[in-house]
Amino acid sequence: MSVIAVINQKGGCGKTTTALNLAAALAQKKQKVLIVDFDPQGHSSLGLGINEQKLSYTIQAVLLEGVPAETALIHIKDDLDLLPSNITLASLEQKLSGSDGREYYLRNLLDTLRQDYQTILIDCPPHLGLLSVNALLAADKVIVPVEPSRFGLDGLQKLTETIETLCKKVEHRLNIKYLISMYDLDSDFSATFCKRFKRDYGETLFDTKIHRSSVIREATHAGQSVVDFDPQSISYLDFLSLANEVILWQNKAIIENVINSPVALPQPTPLGICFAFKDKSAESVKISGDFNNWTPEATPLIKLEQKGVWYTFLPLKAGKYSYQYVIDGKYQPDPANPATEISPFGVKQSVVEIQ
Template identity: 35%
Template sequence: MPEPHKKPRIIAIANQKGGVGKTTTAINLAAALAVGGLKVLLVDIDPQGNASTGLGIDHNARNGGSYALLAGDVSLADSIVATNVENLSVVPAVADLMGADMEFSAHERRNFLLTDAFAQGCDADVVFIDCPPGLALLTLNALTAADAVLVPLQAEFFALEGISQLMRSVEMVKRSLNPKLEIEGIVLTMTDRRNNLSEQVSGDVRTYFKDKVFETAIPRNIRITEAPSHGIPVLLYDFRSTGAQAYLSLAAEFLRRARARKELA
């Protein structure tokens, strides 16, 4: 008999608010885990394709990318592209995703397109899905396919208001589409200890969500913002920077939590 397909841990990285460090966290957490020896796949379903660009994937090398995967035109294995980081691969995004809501809305399994694609299995320990901002069809597909959702949360005034909407959406998906879905955790991003408001918001988030919030917070760091223009994660751009070290710390904490729950070996 053929060997059964490997079932990776699938995590959607989502926040309906843009500009919160979602794609930056997807790239750099995935890279940090890959550098640590895990086989990681990053699936980019954001039409902007920033995760693909940030990993140096040229537009000409993307073929149909995640759009073709959702459409069922290619297999998961055939849509995967290698990156410059050992153990890290990506299913890149293409501009065709911009019309996904309209194009797939009449599809009988419109909420399960990504679930069906993942049913083929893949040679990865962890799969991250970089979602677009908003809670439309693409994000809904990610939440339906995922085991858990990781929420990057910028330490700023509107953070708590935005996350409550996301949490309601997660509960809706859990009730109607994906009963196994859980909150992997909340990652505070763009923190600034010199900023009283940033510190206050961080404290409020930790008080409200308690141990759902990762101890590691990602600081504002110029190296993090520079790295994507070079098509590499911050770990490869400037390993000693505070941003790179923060994502290494986040990866270590992510692993500790997952292993404590026996989700990863």
């Protein structure tokens, strides 16, 4: 289970867009997700179709007036709940000033909710005051959306330093990742910006970029995530790809374990059966088997750049499966798997038995 704060003191860089669409994409992938609107502007509530002025209860009432969280929670759709906010949250900083443990109000609240969710996403306000400190101390992971512009870089170092100083002071561990949030496909500037950012920030930059697209504005206007608004759109694909990366991030230890094992046999993990193939020079690796009707296009493997490992997770039920890898268009059995059979067409293919 993880709590992810989406934070950047710069307004308009895509925090709310990231929080609510990533939440919807994770829910689409069957995670149970809670989105905590922790900005007095109430934008993630609004963006999910909730009129924040008409709310009876908000997170402010839960944190300060003893209203049970269940009373304020809004069920948005299957696997996605919202803890809404509105302008009343703006008074929280002042009301808490001087009170003991004021930095831990949100963490204490989320401790009572975490068993019900696989991911809790916190949409932070555009400044680094007490609300943001509460969000950071409640979280174990941080996503920083970055707009590819000179202004987008401004303040980023200060943000990273602020987070590091806070963590050191109270001995808190946070894992930070950066996300390019408004990528212009037709601009050389965006491409150059990303290259430089990757050089400076390396592994901490998500491979996924969120393209600038009118679908995002239209969906927000309609009070929906892009997942529900337009499942054909580039924005939908962007957030699904981000959700995949986040799931990998959350399960890093399991994946590294599989990848670092000497032979990459298909292995059961909590994410499904992990198929991993080691090849540094391949351009594309897919898998073809009876579990996907022998259509490799349906199951491309993801490349872990620096290790030359390709992998995917498939939710297979117990049973016996035949498969082949497709490397740059060429079919071959799994070199790590000694179990093979000859197909009715005379082709050697690998076999795996899932218990």
